[in-house]
Amino acid sequence: MQIDKIRGEQTNQLFKAMLELKDLDECYEFFDDLCTISEIQSLGQRLEVAQMLKLKNTYDTIQHETGASTATISRIRRCVDYGSGGYNKILGRLYPEIKEVVDKK
Template sequence: MKRRPGDIETQGDEIDALAAAINGLRGSDEVRAFLEDLCTPAELESMTDRWRVVPLLQEGIPYREIHERTQVSVTTIGRVARTLDRGAGGYDLAVRRSRGRAG
């Protein structure tokens, strides 16, 4: 059964279990295999679209230029930008770690 968007707060234990499963994986090959099993192709496309625009937003590139470069919708770019501003900090941490600068 699909939950309503507001229900994310009530899923704390389930999100923790998923995070623990991801944390237990070793290396990008294992993470990729897990993501391919867990997600539909459309979900993977959505997540990779979001991830592709993160560094461009951090560089201060305008939304329209990001759209022209990536073909990611301006709406998605705006959502990622809001998350970078007001989210839990996961994007920033992942960028730092993927560049070899743990934070």
């Protein structure tokens, strides 16, 4: 399982720290210190791509709207379809209406 490849004390510390964040301002402060602007933007882009894939957007549309490469979109597609379930879980919590929209298409 892919999760086992990232599991470790440093990763545990990172994830525990993230779980301690109280609001968006704390997230901005922590990630500003932790990551480069480019890394943060890349993570945000990946989540947006996953959301657009769940809404059945085409690769062309996703590439045009997000600037993500087709390789990035393909990798995220594999994770959404066959990954650990993380994208689907968090998107379902952030946007409960996605399942309803996807079911209607």
